[in-house]
Amino acid sequence: MTETAVSANRLELLQIADAVARDKSIEKSLVLSAMEDAIQRAARSRYGAENDIRAQIDPKTGEIQLQRLMQVVEAVENEATEILLKDAQAKNPAAQIGDFISEPLPPVDFGRIAAQNAKQVIVQKVREAERERQYEEYKDRVSEIVSGVVKRVEYGNIVVDLGRGEGVVRRDESLPRETFRTGDRIRAFIYDVRAEQRGPQIFLSRTRPEFMAKLFGQEVPEIYDGIVEIVSVARDPGSRAKISVTSKDPSIDPVGACVGMRGSRVQAVVNELQGEKIDIIPWTDDAAAFIVNALAPAEVAKVVLDEDAERIEVVVPDEHLSLAIGRRGQNVRLASQLTGWDIDILTEAEESERRQKEFADRTARFIDALDVDEMLAQLLASEGFDTIEEIAYVDMNEVASIEGLDEDTANEIQIRAREYLDQRAAELDAKRKELGVEDNLSEIDGVTPAIMVAFGEDGIKTIEDLAGCATDDLVGWSERKEDETIRHDGALSKLETSAVEAESMIMQARVKAGWVTEDEINPEVDGDGDPAGIESAEQTAAV
DSSP, rough: OHHHHHHHHHHHHHHHHHHHHHHOOOOHHHHHHHHHHHHHHHHHHHHTTTTTTEEEOOTTTTOEEEEEEEEEEESSTTTTTTEEEEHHHHOTTTTOOOOOOEEEEOOOOHHHHHHHHHHHHHHHHHHHHHHHHHHHGGGGGGOEEEEEEEEEEEETEEEOOOOOEEEOOOGGGGOOOOOTTTTTTEEEEEEEEETTTEEEEEEEEEHHHHHHHHHHHOOOOHHHHTTTEEEEEEEOOOOOOOOEEEESSSSOHHOOOOHOGOOOOHHHHHHHHTTTTTEEEEEEEEEEEEEHHHHHOOOOHHHHHHHHTEEEEEOGGGGHHHHHHOOGGGGHHHHHHHHHHHEEEEEHHHHHHHHHHHHHHHHHHHHHHOOOOHHHHHHHHTTOSHHHHHHHSSSSHHHHTTTOOHHHOOOHHHHHHHHHHHHHHHHHHHHHHHHTGGGGGGGGGTOOOHHHHHHHHHHHHHHHHTTTOOOHHHOOOEETTTEEEEEETTTGGGGGGOOOHHHHHHHHHHHHHSSSSSHHHOOOOOOTTTTTOOHHHHHHHHO
């Protein structure tokens, strides 16, 4: 009778381990290991905590074996865990110093308290194993779309049952005006998985641009196969989005592939995103053409690019201004995010007014600097001359070729221009000395008197000061905060110095200061024609 009860208990033990392993989606061996830990704790409380007791459960029969381990030593200090060599060899002739001898112990009868403690140990170990399993499973699934069932909604945060894990869509990662109830199906994008004290945290999103890109990947076979590529995505979640696509196969229209027959493919994405309007735009490496496409449906009359600052000025017809800007600036903001360029929008009337103002400013500058009448100053400005330097150092025949001017007049204009520049240089040099800027900064290629004054006003007074600068310190930098680009000026921002020119000045200063050598900044050219290990000037400027 007793043997039958013992066999039943053993069988029940294995059945419980199987059931827990299936329910928690963990290995049966982990459950049995947790049970062994629980039995070991109970045995220590029965036989004494000072003993080194091990429990083993046979995974086939369910039989429990208890053993006390004792280390073989020359002199016993702790009788509970150590045994003399001669006593050990009496039990096992092969025993040596440092070996462990196991001594079987009778089974333990679990009392109520011991059983409760064992249960807590098993629950804790199983929970830890389950958390580890969840983390290992989901940490490699970041950037995937998962589907689940809404478990509960807490303060706007949606807790999602993923089957083998639990994720959360925080309020700021869910679409505006989107409501879910317990039991609803939901799809979302895994953007982060963290192993935290309370278990793995799986963070989901329905607002991120990557979610839309993945949805198109599921709906458009050409994207899944890699024929059509999504270059960039910009979203105003729940309202409007722009997505740029390109095709590796010239015979496949990337926009048409994403739209699908009668718009079926894009409509499937729109429905998932609660009616979010989507503009699909063909990508091109021609920045101007790409930005014009990105501003659709507005028409663009003219664009002016500043590649160093990654800024573009777009001129639109007066009647298209509101369309180009969009409601609350949405269209131009999304176009800027999509292309990575800062976009300034002007109407044709505003651009014409600005051109007239620039023309008037140039005219006034020429009148003041060259001491000529308004008509002659306007003539020079209309011929495309922008600065006094251009007039002073251009070939005299270019000035003389202007209708209404002869060689004597052209020569006189250039003399006055050079005299003005000399006077201006003397004024700047005096100001530079007053600011305490050292003379040897002028030995650096590209450094003009005006730049030396700008250096002094920004506290750059020595070769070492310039050598310690970063490119951004001189030309400024931009940062994007909450969909708004904030521009920070550098020491030379007002002088329109490019990032490449600024970097060249800094590197020359570092050579002069002895920080680096010419060989270090001009290494041997590699097989592609670029200096090995050094980024191109364009890459450096972009950084």
